[in-house]
Amino acid sequence: MTFGDQGIDPYAQWAAEQERIRRHRRTRWAVAGATGAVLLAAVAAGTVMYTGGDEGDTAAPPPATASGTTAAPVVPSVTSSLPPDAPSALPSLLARPVVRPEQAFPATSVRLDDGSRYERVDLATTPDCAQGMSPELAALIEQGEGCLRLTAALFTDVERRSQVTVTVLSFRRVEDASSVFAMASMDPVTYQTVSLDPPPEAGMPTVPPGSAGVFRRLMTVRSVVFANGQWGDGAETEEAAITAQTEDLLQYVNDNVVAYEEG
Numbered sequence: 001m002t003f004g005d006q007g008i009d010p011y012a013q014w015a016a017e018q019e020r021i022r023r024h025r026r027t028r029w030a031v032a033g034a035t036g037a038v039l040l041a042a043v044a045a046g047t048v049m050y051t052g053g054d055e056g057d058t059a060a061p062p063p064a065t066a067s068g069t070t071a072a073p074v075v076p077s078v079t080s081s082l083p084p085d086a087p088s089a090l091p092s093l094l095a096r097p098v099v100r101p102e103q104a105f106p107a108t109s110v111r112l113d114d115g116s117r118y119e120r121v122d123l124a125t126t127p128d129c130a131q132g133m134s135p136e137l138a139a140l141i142e143q144g145e146g147c148l149r150l151t152a153a154l155f156t157d158v159e160r161r162s163q164v165t166v167t168v169l170s171f172r173r174v175e176d177a178s179s180v181f182a183m184a185s186m187d188p189v190t191y192q193t194v195s196l197d198p199p200p201e202a203g204m205p206t207v208p209p210g211s212a213g214v215f216r217r218l219m220t221v222r223s224v225v226f227a228n229g230q231w232g233d234g235a236e237t238e239e240a241a242i243t244a245q246t247e248d249l250l251q252y253v254n255d256n257v258v259a260y261e262e263g
Contacts, residue, residue, distance in 0.1 A: 117157070118245075119160075131150070140191060150169055171222055178219070178221075218250060220257050
């Protein structure tokens, strides 16, 4: 059984783009502290699941201009504004430092309320958010006042079969987080964050290019939390299981961010 078998294969585009970005950015991020500001509560979840066939070891390169240079991504102009019912406490909440890696991902061993257990096998953070996302998402963010920090963690289940990357993007403005969440919900293939490769010491395989998977997102007004879930061996079976793991870990991290943002 393949994930979301609908006759067309948009997930293959996502998987190919993930592999292209991985090859372009093989330098691992250094774990560091965070600075900036954040906010409030989870408001919505965007969900899309795609399936991918065997894409081999190569992926389609980005389009090139006549001079041979990589073409800049074409991104629609997006504007957003605060809703009229924005909380009066918003300015003081936004003045707080941005959520730090140890606040979003406080434990290496995670046990959720349903008893499921996961291990955090990698943690990476950077103020250069473009390192961990597609060029289109980076270009979208540049339309606003920018991303303050990107922090990502890779989780696996007790059998070490799954690989779920959860990424927190924190912004200077609520409006920019809203734009990113909206565009990623409408077109998650284009506006994506990148899954972490397992570090060598984890003893886990890198997910084969083109493998099936699932990805989700939540918004906390000023931060957007992404989750990408796949089986480490690239299996296209047990859709419900990998979906549940991805959604559960997304909610776990989102709850941590909300708890900090609400003070």
